[in-house]
Amino acid sequence: MAYSGKVIDHYENPRNVGSLDKEAPNVGTGLVGAPACGDVMKLQIQVSDAGVIEDAKFKTFGCGSAIASSSLATEWIKGMTLEQAMSVRNTQIVQELNLPPVKIHCSVLAEDAIKSAIADYRRKQRGSQTQPSLGES
Amino acid sequence: MICWSCEKNAGDGMLCAGCGAVQPPLRTADHFRVFGLPRKFDLDVADLEWRYKEMTKVLHPDRFARADARARRASLERSVQLNLAWRTLSQPVARAEYLLSLEGIEVGEPAGSKRSDRPDSRATQPVDTALLVEVMELREALAEARARGDSAKVASLVAGVQALHNREMAEVAAGFAAAQPNLAAITARLVAARYYRRFLEEAEPHEGEEDAAK
Structure with missing residues (x-):
């Protein structure tokens, strides 16, 4: 598999690898998997009171393209509002990383992980609407 | 002919x-x-x-x-x-997937196309989420054990996941043996088996890795 330079760069120097406290009310966790290949991806966001993603972390167990896709995704969504992050499309990741057709599902996984993390955050916020947010900004 | x-x-x-x-x-x-x-x-x-x-x-x-x-x-x-x-x-796995494909089911495809932007989509896949949590924890444990160079822990994780894989494949066999096979349930078992197999492939020692872990 010939990877593009950008994929190799993200694979060798992944940005934002790690975990955030998944119990924290201002952290949303997205966990997605690709049944076709058995890869798993976790993407977490930490959201400020103003609704801006102030930190993002990921852990991906999969191929180079899956790691690069999630690394790029965390890099992009940092500083975005939730609405902006919701509008990130896998096609943008494909374009930026020059992914070949067989690796497009890796970018889909990253897009799904962002949406899943946002959905988790929103669910938490709905559940604790009466409590003051613990988020620091 | x-x-x-x-x-x-x-x-x-x-x-x-x-x-x-x-x-x-x-x-x-x-x-x-x-x-x-x-x-x-x-x-x-x-x-x-x-x-x-x-x-x-x-x-x-x-x-x-x-x-x-x-x-x-x-x-x-x-x-x-x-x-x-x-x-x-x-191969039992390939045989099971082939039997499902004859019924028009491609293992991994329907679940792979599921999107999380519908608020209820994850709620309707509780088994899937539990499986992903389990697999993520196993993969993290493997990565940590490797980073420590703890080959005994790696071996015990591998044995555990191999048992999980065998359990899923035993359920697949039992599922096909039923008078009215529940193809959706069999497909879910095969998907789980895939995640476990991917773990086992990853856990296989690669050349030079033993040294790199020290």
């Missing part, structure tokens, strides 16, 4: 029932029919292997070295079909 050589009814075997000339493969034959077996998951692999070896002997290229071009071509096409059928049916 009419034999290309004697132009009489050839039957549907490898060789013409009348003149013994090798026949091109039937386009409609599924992998089970290639071996003359019923379409079911539970099969005797030793018997399958015996059939495969016997048929391979009949189709051996040496036997067609000086044969008619049509016979050479037919024997080659038969060999390709036979090898594919053998590779698919001799």
